[in-house]
Amino acid sequence: MGILDNISSPAELKGLPEAQLDELAAEIREFLIQKVSATGGHLGPNLGVVELTMALHRVFDSPTDPLIFDTGHQSYVHKILTGRRELFDTLRQKDGLSGYPERAESPHDWTESSHASAALSYADGLAKAFELSGQVHRHVVALVGDGALTGGMCWEALNNIAAAKNRSVVIVVNDNGRSYSPTIGGMAENLAALRLQPFYDKVMDSGKYALGRMGWVGDRAFQVIHGLKAGVKHTVLPTEMFTDLGLKYIGPVDGHDIRQMENALRYAKDYGGPVIVHAVTAKGKGFEPAEKNEADLMHATGVIDPITGEPVEKKAVGVTTWTKVFSTKLIELAKQRDDVVAITAAMAGPTGLAEFAEVFPDRTYDVGIAEQHAITSAAGLALGGMHPVVAVYSTFLNRAFDQLLMDVALLKLPVTVVLDRAGITGSDGASHNGMWDLSITGIVPGIHVTAPRDGVRLQNALARCVEHSDGPTVVRFPKGNAPEPVEAVREEADYDVLFESSRAAEGHSSEAVAGKDSKHGSTADPRVLIVSFGALTAQALSAAQALDADGFHVTVVDPHWVVPVADSVVNLTKQVDLVITIEDSGLHGGAGSKLQMKMNEDKVDTPVRNLGIPQRFLAHASRGQVLAELGLDSDSVTASAREWAAELQK
Numbered sequence: 001m002g003i004l005d006n007i008s009s010p011a012e013l014k015g016l017p018e019a020q021l022d023e024l025a026a027e028i029r030e031f032l033i034q035k036v037s038a039t040g041g042h043l044g045p046n047l048g049v050v051e052l053t054m055a056l057h058r059v060f061d062s063p064t065d066p067l068i069f070d071t072g073h074q075s076y077v078h079k080i081l082t083g084r085r086e087l088f089d090t091l092r093q094k095d096g097l098s099g100y101p102e103r104a105e106s107p108h109d110w111t112e113s114s115h116a117s118a119a120l121s122y123a124d125g126l127a128k129a130f131e132l133s134g135q136v137h138r139h140v141v142a143l144v145g146d147g148a149l150t151g152g153m154c155w156e157a158l159n160n161i162a163a164a165k166n167r168s169v170v171i172v173v174n175d176n177g178r179s180y181s182p183t184i185g186g187m188a189e190n191l192a193a194l195r196l197q198p199f200y201d202k203v204m205d206s207g208k209y210a211l212g213r214m215g216w217v218g219d220r221a222f223q224v225i226h227g228l229k230a231g232v233k234h235t236v237l238p239t240e241m242f243t244d245l246g247l248k249y250i251g252p253v254d255g256h257d258i259r260q261m262e263n264a265l266r267y268a269k270d271y272g273g274p275v276i277v278h279a280v281t282a283k284g285k286g287f288e289p290a291e292k293n294e295a296d297l298m299h300a301t302g303v304i305d306p307i308t309g310e311p312v313e314k315k316a317v318g319v320t321t322w323t324k325v326f327s328t329k330l331i332e333l334a335k336q337r338d339d340v341v342a343i344t345a346a347m348a349g350p351t352g353l354a355e356f357a358e359v360f361p362d363r364t365y366d367v368g369i370a371e372q373h374a375i376t377s378a379a380g381l382a383l384g385g386m387h388p389v390v391a392v393y394s395t396f397l398n399r400a401f402d403q404l405l406m407d408v409a410l411l412k413l414p415v416t417v418v419l420d421r422a423g424i425t426g427s428d429g430a431s432h433n434g435m436w437d438l439s440i441t442g443i444v445p446g447i448h449v450t451a452p453r454d455g456v457r458l459q460n461a462l463a464r465c466v467e468h469s470d471g472p473t474v475v476r477f478p479k480g481n482a483p484e485p486v487e488a489v490r491e492e493a494d495y496d497v498l499f500e501s502s503r504a505a506e507g508h509s510s511e512a513v514a515g516k517d518s519k520h521g522s523t524a525d526p527r528v529l530i531v532s533f534g535a536l537t538a539q540a541l542s543a544a545q546a547l548d549a550d551g552f553h554v555t556v557v558d559p560h561w562v563v564p565v566a567d568s569v570v571n572l573t574k575q576v577d578l579v580i581t582i583e584d585s586g587l588h589g590g591a592g593s594k595l596q597m598k599m600n601e602d603k604v605d606t607p608v609r610n611l612g613i614p615q616r617f618l619a620h621a622s623r624g625q626v627l628a629e630l631g632l633d634s635d636s637v638t639a640s641a642r643e644w645a646a647e648l649q650k
Helices: 010-014 018-039 043-047 050-059 076-090 119-132 152-163 182-195 200-212 215-236 258-271 322-336 354-359 371-383 394-409 437-441 455-467 510-514 537-549 567-573 591-601 623-629 634-649
Strands: 067-069 140-145 169-175 248-254 275-280 340-344 364-366 387-393 416-420 448-450 473-476 495-500 527-533 553-559 578-586 608-613
Touching (some): 010 050, 010 076, 018 043, 018 076, 018 258, 050 140, 050 169, 050 258, 067 119, 119 140, 119 152, 152 169, 169 258, 248 258, 258 275, 322 340, 322 354, 322 416, 322 455, 340 371, 354 364, 371 387, 371 394, 394 416, 394 437, 416 455, 437 578, 448 455, 455 473, 495 537, 495 567, 527 591, 527 634, 537 553, 537 578, 537 634, 553 567, 567 591, 578 634, 591 608, 608 634
Parallel strands (some): 067 140, 140 169, 169 275, 248 275, 340 387, 387 416, 416 473, 448 473, 527 578, 578 608
Antiparallel strands (some): 495 553
């Protein structure tokens, strides 16, 4: 039995002899490697915060002292030390342990959202609440990465935190950017050791007083000493950004030295005001395959071999991800047009822009974790004659809605936003599901939004977006592999016909689309129109085939644009007895509701039934499991379509 087997709470960790801490850290790393290899998850970030998290729980009293993890994907060690070790076999699985902090799991988890740069604002608010309620004995600790500090929200919060000199807010900067050389690190370590002494500030004050009594000689001596200290700090360390705000700075501290971290954190805890503790860590530490992974140090993995780090499941031959399709097409378009530029918010690899950057390094801009800035910077590029393509995860566009609305659309600027991970992403949980984008982009005046059904259509959609010059465009697609291309039975100007009953074809000719009312045609069999938006085409076709077999006249169409709704698509709704819409996005303000609203404007009273994602936060599970739970798998969609169509025969 190892040491970890006896640690199920922070209290037990606090009682552990110091001599056993390094051994415990090694056991935690091995535990992480074994468990995350089996389930997939954020391995690299958690390997990098083992000692840091142990020190946090030994110095502070969680949950009395809130520990807030920015982004939260580095909270696995925290979960292990707060009684959830036995649940790690269910990590990121349906009804299992979340890959992020989750309030329902433990009182030690204070937040849940995985969106970056928010931790300091939470901390500021909590500290204010404790002050107002007389709980001045409580400390608030926020763990924020160096990457998150590129987000503007962090600096807005720091501005407020620094103003309250007596609120105990400890900000731990987890710096895993590998930006410190050994020489600089050595000098900084010595300086940090001095700062960590509890009497450091008193020594400086008393030294100033003593030297001041020596007249001009003492004054000159103090100026030299203080100047040397400041010169070293400003030359070697970027601390002035914190100290100029009025924040006490401690560091850099070796984030893998438990004793050094504990000393720093105890000093910060006793300081009584806002403090920055700068911890330098190595992402992926202790797992050689992660340490050698130059791309992202195994930031996130699927199921891997715990020895080699290689994926257990090999990629199928000939299968291409949506992201890869986008990346390849964007490079092709950029070779044709010198005005195409790309912007990423610190996620060039996951969003497909890393390859673009290799080909066009001077036309690629990484703005850090700053989606708001990304969109308005794109607006500036567009004002200067460029056509910027901003690639972000769908869920992160939420943060830049104002900029899209007021800085891009109001000016009718040609900016293309590419939304990866749209719809249900699954295992990362509620804050990662890209289910809001159609609801928020659809209300933007002049915007064009497309949701391609497969990789071929993604290429076409991206080309259309880049060609569009009068306002913003958006293209969305899900996580994972692009499906096999679904060829159209017939292509119209505004939509593709994907399925058409032989009986339905009679009433869906060009003449019918132009205005013939097929409800009064030659057949009495009910007509059903299925409008499929995006990646649920297989479900739409399954339902169509079933209804066709049941004797209904069925047509399935895929509109080229979700927004604006084409008049020709509305005309199709006039020719049928029932309209069914299917989408991998939120129902409220989604694609189906937009079509329905346009039908209302045109006084079309054909009944509409919408299938999509309900407006609620969805627990983590696989994409397939979530879709099934929502009634968006093929069997469920078919059952719903049959139920609604049957009502026409009553």
